[in-house]
Amino acid sequence: MTTKNVYISFLGIDERSRSAYKIFFKKINQQNCVLTDDYEQAQICLVDMDAYHIKQDYQALLEKHPQLIILVLSLSTYECQQDNEFFIRKPVKRDSLQNSLNQICERFFQIPVLNKIKAQPTSKTADFKFIVNNTAEKKAAFSPSKKTNVVPIKNKIRDNKGSSTASAGKLLKVENEEHFVGEQQDIDINDPEQLKKIFYSPAQCLQTVVEQASIKSRQSGQIIQLNVLNHEFYFDHQEQKIYSTVGPGIIRPLCLVCIDNKPRFTPRDNAFRNELHKIIQTNKNKNLKKTLEKQSWNMESFMWLISLWSSRGRIPVGTEILKPVFLMQWPNLTRLASIPHSVRIAALLYNQPYTLTETARLLAIEQRYVFAFYSACKAIGLANVSRRQIDHTFASETPETSNNKSILSKLLNKLKRFSDKSSINDIA
Amino acid sequence: MSDFKIIFAGPVGSGKTSAIATLSDDKPVCTNQNASDMTRLRKSETTVAMDYGTMALDGIEKIHLYGTPGQERFDFMWELLTKNGLGLILLLDNTRRDPLNDMAFFLNAFKDYINHTAVAIGITQTDIVPLLKMDLYQRKLKELNIKAAIFEVDARNYNDLSHLVQALLFTIDPGLECSA
Numbered sequence: 001m002t003t004k005n006v007y008i009s010f011l012g013i014d015e016r017s018r019s020a021y022k023i024f025f026k027k028i029n030q031q032n033c034v035l036t037d038d039y040e041q042a043q044i045c046l047v048d049m050d051a052y053h054i055k056q057d058y059q060a061l062l063e064k065h066p067q068l069i070i071l072v073l074s075l076s077t078y079e080c081q082q083d084n085e086f087f088i089r090k091p092v093k094r095d096s097l098q099n100s101l102n103q104i105c106e107r108f109f110q111i112p113v114l115n116k117i118k119a120q121p122t123s124k125t126a127d128f129k130f131i132v133n134n135t136a137e138k139k140a141a142f143s144p145s146k147k148t149n150v151v152p153i154k155n156k157i158r159d160n161k162g163s164s165t166a167s168a169g170k171l172l173k174v175e176n177e178e179h180f181v182g183e184q185q186d187i188d189i190n191d192p193e194q195l196k197k198i199f200y201s202p203a204q205c206l207q208t209v210v211e212q213a214s215i216k217s218r219q220s221g222q223i224i225q226l227n228v229l230n231h232e233f234y235f236d237h238q239e240q241k242i243y244s245t246v247g248p249g250i251i252r253p254l255c256l257v258c259i260d261n262k263p264r265f266t267p268r269d270n271a272f273r274n275e276l277h278k279i280i281q282t283n284k285n286k287n288l289k290k291t292l293e294k295q296s297w298n299m300e301s302f303m304w305l306i307s308l309w310s311s312r313g314r315i316p317v318g319t320e321i322l323k324p325v326f327l328m329q330w331p332n333l334t335r336l337a338s339i340p341h342s343v344r345i346a347a348l349l350y351n352q353p354y355t356l357t358e359t360a361r362l363l364a365i366e367q368r369y370v371f372a373f374y375s376a377c378k379a380i381g382l383a384n385v386s387r388r389q390i391d392h393t394f395a396s397e398t399p400e401t402s403n404n405k406s407i408l409s410k411l412l413n414k415l416k417r418f419s420d421k422s423s424i425n426d427i428a
Numbered sequence: 429m430s431d432f433k434i435i436f437a438g439p440v441g442s443g444k445t446s447a448i449a450t451l452s453d454d455k456p457v458c459t460n461q462n463a464s465d466m467t468r469l470r471k472s473e474t475t476v477a478m479d480y481g482t483m484a485l486d487g488i489e490k491i492h493l494y495g496t497p498g499q500e501r502f503d504f505m506w507e508l509l510t511k512n513g514l515g516l517i518l519l520l521d522n523t524r525r526d527p528l529n530d531m532a533f534f535l536n537a538f539k540d541y542i543n544h545t546a547v548a549i550g551i552t553q554t555d556i557v558p559l560l561k562m563d564l565y566q567r568k569l570k571e572l573n574i575k576a577a578i579f580e581v582d583a584r585n586y587n588d589l590s591h592l593v594q595a596l597l598f599t600i601d602p603g604l605e606c607s608a
Contacts, residue, residue, distance in 0.1 A: 329562075329566045329569075329578075330576075330577040330578060330579070330595065332562050332578070332579055332580055333577075333579055333591055333595070334579040334580055334581055334587070334588045334591045334592070335579070335580050343577075343591065343594045343595055343598050344598050344602055344604075346577070346595070346598075347577070347595065347598035347599050347602040348598075348602040350575065350577075351575070351599075351602065362602075362603070363602065363603070399601075399602050399603060400601070401601050401603055402600045402601035402604075404432065404514065404600075405601060405604065407432055407485065407489060407491075407514075408514070408597050408600065408601060408604050409604055409605055410485040410486055410487075410489065411483065411485060411491055411593070411597060412594065412597060412604055412605075413485075413486070414483055414485060415590045415593060415594060
């Protein structure tokens with residue numbers, strides 16, 4: 001069977017977004033979509049109604065090419081005026097776009113669609129609107145199926161205290177949780193006053209100085225001795241170790257101190273490594289006897305920990321809260337200080353980028369857990385705000401759910417029951 | 429009654445038997461025999477059929493934990509064991525000559541199974557040969573086009589294995605809730 005081509009053009013859509021749509025059209029195999037700049041040849045035109053000066057251009061397009069089926073994309077609701085106009089709200093949901101394309105192809109071009117994708121249920125503000133004269137036909141053609149192949153994880157109002165969702169994934173009990181994730185309440189990101197509360201500035205904290213020392217050690221291949229706030233730290237990039245002369249009981253409050261004095265970075269030669277080994281070994285032995293706090297750390301664990309103590313459930317100032325964030329790879333969670341829900345957050349963000357607040361909403365957890373996780377992952381170079389156009393153009397998809405949800409939940413319960421409380425001394 | 433399986437795979441000495449013993453409610457069934465081949469260089473006994481343990485859940489349901497024998501000559505068993513499995517826990521021994529190659533081999537061997545379930549990877553024996561760079565494993569995974577959690581684990585440590593199994597479960601469904 002030969003597949004008929006469907007020719008698609010754009011109006012008011014910039015190059016980067018075009019590339020994103022190009023990838024989308026390439027990936028869908030319901031139709032054979034061909035992108036074209038020739039409006040004469042095109043059958044469907046995607047119009048970005050939020051583009052500059054678009055109204056005049058759009059009017060001109062309609063007059064010159066009345067045969068085109070128009071897919072209007074806009075952040076605000078658009079009232080369709082013509083029979084050939086269809087509206088999709090931005091950011092575009094892949095399912096909605098594909099579903100509308102399927103329906104247009106079927107209805108206007110008589111191209112049958114195999115394995116039709118079912119539309120998401122519409123909310124009060126539908127993200128897909130259309131005008132057809134015949135109401136019955138309209139219902140038949142475009143009303144979204146009640147049954148969807150993707151189901152939102154949770155849309156219920158959060159109640160973190162005692163709810164089963166709140167405890168899912170929080171399987172390792174964390175000692176003094178507030179030291180890692182703070183106590184900040186969820187905020188409304190549309191309120192500028194509340195928004196201020198979720199940011200912290202690593203630039204004025206121990207976190208930045210520690211990062212600088214780590215970079216210096218990596219670049220020089222030497223051990224760097226850092227003197228800051230009257231304490232010493234040794235950074236050995238080659239062995240991925242950090243040694244401190246004080247333990248977590250002192251380092252944690254230092255993370256909240258604004259550093260006024262200039263820190264001192266002193267390179268030490270390789271011979272010093274033997275001396276450091278001795279100090280670390282002595283320290284280890286003392287640790288075993290529980291007489292002293294932990295003072296030697298794996299470099300990644302240390303950066304992670306410092307970031308958690310500095311951020312306390314907030315995110316670095318300048319983080320674009322409305323943009324999706326990605327997780328490059330899973331953090332080595334068994335060797336890092338535990339944060340409640342970290343496994344769930346990692347699983348979700350590793351699968352695809354979401355905004356931080358969307359992540360909290362989807363998992364039905366408090367925002368501070370997501371913020372803390374993001375700050376710590378960013379500190380060790382595993383997470384960042386996505387710059388890919390495709391992540392901004394398309395809305396994130398709702399993650400898949402398992403058919404065996406009940407049994408998996410029971411297993412989680414069991415794992416939770418037997419997990420021990422984790423403490424700082426357990427980490428690498 | 430619906431019973432489900434989690435499969436533990438990995439090369440000889442990667443800690444499959446220990447992992448199952450750590451998670452299982454009862455003493456696991458092991459089919460260890462004295463090693464007679466190259467395996468003897470790594471350990472005196474090895475699994476020849478499979479390891480088996482169970483985790484009883486609320487009600488009458490159980491999770492069956494199956495450990496596959498590590499030697500490639502037993503690969504015919506792998507397909508039999510994976511039927512109706514929930515997912516794969518792949519354990520890799522960091523002291524082996526080429527653990528990255530081991531990873532590629534096992535991910536390829538269980539490719540079909542992983543495609544319709546999920547996999548989580550645990551790197552063991554890092555107390556003997558420290559794991560300086562997790563990036564190497566992550567890079568290899570990317571080359572193989574597989575998305576999976578990778579953690580350092582001690583197969584005798586319940587918290588480590590709990591993390592690993594959680595990662596598997598949340599990879600299957602990030603929206604899971606505790607049933608209580």
